[in-house]
Amino acid sequence: MRITRRGFIADTMAAGFVLPAMPGRATELACGPGTAKVSPEELDRAAAAPVLKLDGISSPVMIDSIRLLKKGGDFLVHVRSKDGAEGVSLTDPPRANYLAPILQQLIIPFFIGKDARDLENLLWELYRWNSNYKMYGLAFWCPQAWVEFAILDMLGRIASRPMGELLGGLVRREVAFYVASGRRDTTPEQEVEYLRKLLEQSGAKALKFRVGGRMSRNADALPGRTENLIRLAGKTFGGSYDIHADSNSSYDPPKAIEVGRMLEGIGAVYFEEPCPFDHLEDTKKVADALTIPVAGGEQEYSDWRFRWMIANRGVDIVQPDLHYYGGMVRSIRVARMA
Numbered sequence: 001m002r003i004t005r006r007g008f009i010a011d012t013m014a015a016g017f018v019l020p021a022m023p024g025r026a027t028e029l030a031c032g033p034g035t036a037k038v039s040p041e042e043l044d045r046a047a048a049a050p051v052l053k054l055d056g057i058s059s060p061v062m063i064d065s066i067r068l069l070k071k072g073g074d075f076l077v078h079v080r081s082k083d084g085a086e087g088v089s090l091t092d093p094p095r096a097n098y099l100a101p102i103l104q105q106l107i108i109p110f111f112i113g114k115d116a117r118d119l120e121n122l123l124w125e126l127y128r129w130n131s132n133y134k135m136y137g138l139a140f141w142c143p144q145a146w147v148e149f150a151i152l153d154m155l156g157r158i159a160s161r162p163m164g165e166l167l168g169g170l171v172r173r174e175v176a177f178y179v180a181s182g183r184r185d186t187t188p189e190q191e192v193e194y195l196r197k198l199l200e201q202s203g204a205k206a207l208k209f210r211v212g213g214r215m216s217r218n219a220d221a222l223p224g225r226t227e228n229l230i231r232l233a234g235k236t237f238g239g240s241y242d243i244h245a246d247s248n249s250s251y252d253p254p255k256a257i258e259v260g261r262m263l264e265g266i267g268a269v270y271f272e273e274p275c276p277f278d279h280l281e282d283t284k285k286v287a288d289a290l291t292i293p294v295a296g297g298e299q300e301y302s303d304w305r306f307r308w309m310i311a312n313r314g315v316d317i318v319q320p321d322l323h324y325y326g327g328m329v330r331s332i333r334v335a336r337m338a
Contacts, residue, residue: 043307047333052166054117056159061085061116066108066147068100077103079150081116087154091146092323103143106132116151120329123148137301141326148327167328178206178244184214184221188229192236199241206242206269209233211259212250215276219250226259234266246272253285260290270295270317280305284314295319297334301326306334 064082068075068091075096079087096103110129114122123144127133132140156163164170179198181191195207211226213219220226230245237243245263247256256274263271270293275282277299287294293316300306301324309315318338320331 038311040307040311043311043337046336047303047307049336050120051168051329051332052120053168054155054159054166056161057117057155059083061155061158063111063114063116063151066111066150068096068103075100077146077150079111079116079147079154081154085154085158087150087152087157089146089149089153092142095142095323096146099139099143102135102139103146106130106135106140107143107147111147111151116155119148119151119155123327123329138299138324141301141330142323145323145325145327148329152328163328167332176206177202177204178208178242179204180208180210180244180246182210184210184225187222188225188232191229192232195233196236199237204241206244207233207237208244208246208272210248211245212247214248214250216250218252218255227262230259230262230266230268234268238266243268244270244272247274249273249276251275253282253289256282256286257289260286260292260294264290264292268292272296272319273298278305280308280314284312287313287315293317297321299324303330303333307337310334310337 062082063079065078065080067078069078070076074093075091077089077091107126110126111122126144152163152166156166159166162170179195179202181194181198183191183194186194191209195209198204199207209229210221211229213221233243243263243266245259245268247259250256251259251274253275256271260271260274271286271290272295273283274286274294274296277296283294283296295317296315297306297309297319298321300309300320306318306320309318318334320334322328322331325331325334
């Protein structure tokens with residue numbers, strides 16, 4: 001079945017926005033032509049509304065320690081309250097290897113002795129503390145997210161409630177997923193065969209492959225790979241599976257539109273990050289020209305740029321990464337704007 005841009009947005013909004021019950025990767029939120037035009041001030045009000053619902057946690061939860069732990073190749077953040085409550089989160093490997101000093105020097109000391117119930121306000125104060133705003137970006141937001149996840153886990157354990165209930169209520173308990181290879185060194189035939197095996201093993205109903213060369217200024221990973229992969233994927237999976245494609249910032253607008261037309265031809269569900277991720281106006285040109293929904297925002301770390309994307313319909317689907325963007329609370333604010 002061919003999926004139009006407007007139809008995809010309507011279906012997505014009808015299903016509702018979902019954040020995973022435990023910290024994960026990118027979230028996907030629809031903000032395209034199926035939504036009403038709103039002012040930046042309205043978006044600000046939507047984003048500013050309280051996120052956490054901590055009913056039932058009546059006593060202070062004073063943070064006593066936060067530690068970075070390592071097990072094998074994985075890093076964990078462990079938080080403990082003065083009363084012995086604990087929470088834990090998994091970091092974003094391998095970034096904990098080189099972001100540990102930021103975590104240990106600029107983030108952990110701020111939280112010690114604070115009441116975890118005041119998490120939303122603490123996140124803002126952390127941003128101001130010791131001029132942390134000068135570190136604005138992925139290198140700061142990732143460690144903040146790891147600590148936020150661990151604190152939310154601790155609060156959920158104290159309240160005996162799923163984390164999703166603390167974040168405004170569960171929308172649904174099951175979320176569909178797609179499979180992806182994440183490779184560009186394969187031929188179209190190799191890629192399609194690998195994706196076919198992943199689909200068989202997982203039972204997934206959607207797949208994603210990479211097009212272009214990854215921030216490559218229109219160059220393909222292999223000569224002719226993108227065109228042939230799109231054609232072969234459409235022939236193999238079209239009509240039976242939802243097809244997603246990600247260029248990882250590979251194209252300028254004319255080339256992105258050309259590739260987007262190919263994806264429209266096979267009924268692909270969306271086209272992710274067609275232009276360099278911080279070229280917002282270029283991405284908007286692509287979104288305006290295509291009927292396939294355009295997604296972006298995985299690399300974004302600015303709430304103001306997300307507001308611009310949504311207010312100006314620079315993309316159809318915004319994708320705040322739960323690590324890169326600084327955690328659940330910030331991502332939910334983007335969801336509310338979208």
